[in-house]
Amino acid sequence: MINPPYTATGFVVGALVGLTGIGGGALMTPILILLFGIHPAVAVGTDLLWASMTKTGGTLAHALSRSVDWRITGWLVAGSAPAAATTLFVLSHVHNVVDAESQLITTVLGFVLILTAIALLFRQYILDCFVARVGELEERPARILTVLLGAAVGVFVTLSSVGAGAIGVTALLVLYPRLPTVRIVGSDIAHAVPLTLVAGLGHWILGSTDWSMLGSLLIGSLPGIAIGSYASGRVPDWVLRSILATTLVCVGGRLIL
Numbered sequence: 001m002i003n004p005p006y007t008a009t010g011f012v013v014g015a016l017v018g019l020t021g022i023g024g025g026a027l028m029t030p031i032l033i034l035l036f037g038i039h040p041a042v043a044v045g046t047d048l049l050w051a052s053m054t055k056t057g058g059t060l061a062h063a064l065s066r067s068v069d070w071r072i073t074g075w076l077v078a079g080s081a082p083a084a085a086t087t088l089f090v091l092s093h094v095h096n097v098v099d100a101e102s103q104l105i106t107t108v109l110g111f112v113l114i115l116t117a118i119a120l121l122f123r124q125y126i127l128d129c130f131v132a133r134v135g136e137l138e139e140r141p142a143r144i145l146t147v148l149l150g151a152a153v154g155v156f157v158t159l160s161s162v163g164a165g166a167i168g169v170t171a172l173l174v175l176y177p178r179l180p181t182v183r184i185v186g187s188d189i190a191h192a193v194p195l196t197l198v199a200g201l202g203h204w205i206l207g208s209t210d211w212s213m214l215g216s217l218l219i220g221s222l223p224g225i226a227i228g229s230y231a232s233g234r235v236p237d238w239v240l241r242s243i244l245a246t247t248l249v250c251v252g253g254r255l256i257l
Contacts, residue, residue, distance in 0.1 A: 001212060002219060003213065003216040004216075005036070006036075006217050007217070008220060009032075009036075009220065010028075010050075010218060010220030010224060011220035011221060012224065013224065014221030014222065014225040014228060015225070015227055015228035015231075016244075017054075018224065018225040018228020018230075024047070024051055024054065024221070025047050025048075025051055025160070025161035025164075026116050026162045026165060026166070028050065029044055029109060029160065029162065030109070030251045032213075033106070033255070034251065034254065034255075038210075038213075039102065039208075040101070040106050041102065041203065042210050044159070044160060044161045044203060045200060045209040045210075046203075046208075046210050046213055046214050046217070048196045048197075048199045049196070049200035049209060050217050050218065050221070052193055052196040052200055054218070054222070055193050056193055059186075059189050063190070065186075067186035068186040068189075068190045069179065069183050069184075070190070072146060072172065072176070072187040073187045075147050076146060076187070076191040077150060079146070079148060079151035079152075081154065083152070083153075083154030083158070084157070084158045084202065085202070087199075088203075088206070091159075091206060092206060106255045107255070108159040108160045109159070109162060110251075110252040110253065110256035111252065112156050112160045112163050112252075113160075113248045113249070113251055113252030113255070115163075115167055116165065116166045116167055117244075117245040117248040117249045118245075120241050121241065123170050126170060127173055130174045131177060137175060149175070150191070153195070154195060157195055158199040161196070161199075164191065164192040164195060165192075168191070168192075169185060172187065172188060
């Protein structure tokens with residue numbers, strides 16, 4: 001059964017994702033928790049499956065345009081898949097503990113939202129500092145750090161549904177400064193599909209998925225993403241980044257406190 005408020009939310013978040021390229025988890029999950037009062041675990045679990053479905057189309061588009069570096073995607077998955085499974089195992093042991101699961105998820109979500117805002121606002125500064133102090137990494141250390149990055153993102157995404165967007169892209173730009181940005185973004189989106197699917201199915205097994213809400217969100221988000229993508233070149237990037245970063249800091253602080 002279609003729920004109009006959820007469909008409208010899906011449309012707005014989808015439009016913002018299309019406009020900015022920022023993962024919907026940073027927007028969708030906090031809205032579901034703070035605006036609709038959804039249990040944090042259900043909000044995260046439902047959003048993860050929503051992300052896996054919406055990003056599949058993006059991955060196909062990038063794959064057809066040959067803008068995915070499958071080696072980098074594979075290294076990320078090598079770290080994120082075991083990390084996601086381990087995190088789900090931990091969640092299964094606190095799943096029935098009153099308030100423990102909710103507190104863990106909301107705290108991690110708040111911190112990751114603030115980290116996402118920092119990555120949005122200071123991406124170029126972070127990249128310049130790394131290049132000036134470290135320079136370009138050789139392939140072996142870059143590969144090892146990519147696997148470790150995947151593990152960190154796997155934990156963040158499984159707990160909060162956030163982390164594979166701005167944080168992942170910023171870190172990959174640091175590790176692979178010579179790689180075109182479009183291939184960095186394509187590789188990151190391709191990695192997000194199996195990660196969010198594994199994490200989302202794990203939450204489903206734990207009983208943390210609302211399929212009716214998921215359907216309503218998808219009905220709104222798919223046209224929203226299309227419209228946002230069409231309008232993306234008509235809004236200054238710095239304006240969108242500033243508004244998003246400010247919003248994420250405020251929401252992240254609200255969740256932590």
